[in-house]
Amino acid sequence: MSHELRTPLNAIIGFSEIIKDELFGKPAIRNMLSTPRHYDSGELLLSLINDILDMSKIEAGKRDLSESVININRVIQACLRLVAARAKVSKQNLTVKLPRDFPDLRGEERAFKQIIVNLLTNAIKFTPEGGSITIHGKCGG
Numbered sequence: 001m002s003h004e005l006r007t008p009l010n011a012i013i014g015f016s017e018i019i020k021d022e023l024f025g026k027p028a029i030r031n032m033l034s035t036p037r038h039y040d041s042g043e044l045l046l047s048l049i050n051d052i053l054d055m056s057k058i059e060a061g062k063r064d065l066s067e068s069v070i071n072i073n074r075v076i077q078a079c080l081r082l083v084a085a086r087a088k089v090s091k092q093n094l095t096v097k098l099p100r101d102f103p104d105l106r107g108e109e110r111a112f113k114q115i116i117v118n119l120l121t122n123a124i125k126f127t128p129e130g131g132s133i134t135i136h137g138k139c140g141g
Helices: 002-021 026-034 036-059 072-089 109-126
Strands: 068-070 093-097 105-107 132-136
Touching: 036 109, 068 109, 072 093, 072 109, 072 132, 105 109, 109 132
Parallel strands: 093 132
Antiparallel strands: 068 105
């Protein structure tokens, strides 16, 4: 767990130091901040902290679910952005094979996202360098 928390935190701290020290000039800094990497690191860190807090609530019997309609394609793309940098380091290929008309589901979006990110993180961790990871979904039989 410490590695999962430190990696996005280091990215956030690194970007913050670049901004503070104005190492690359304002246009370059603005360009760095416009890429999703900085934002995704914060999102990943927040997600991990939420996982830890949720586990505490579950253990205390105080975790309430907030059900809504979930756009699966959108959530999976968001999850892929969170883990893409780690997969890139291992030269792994991340792909999604979902029909365009994949229906929305009903459930708790944050819990669904946590499940997908955890599965992807494990897949990246246990897939050999240069391997391929595919999210595949279909409806019906």
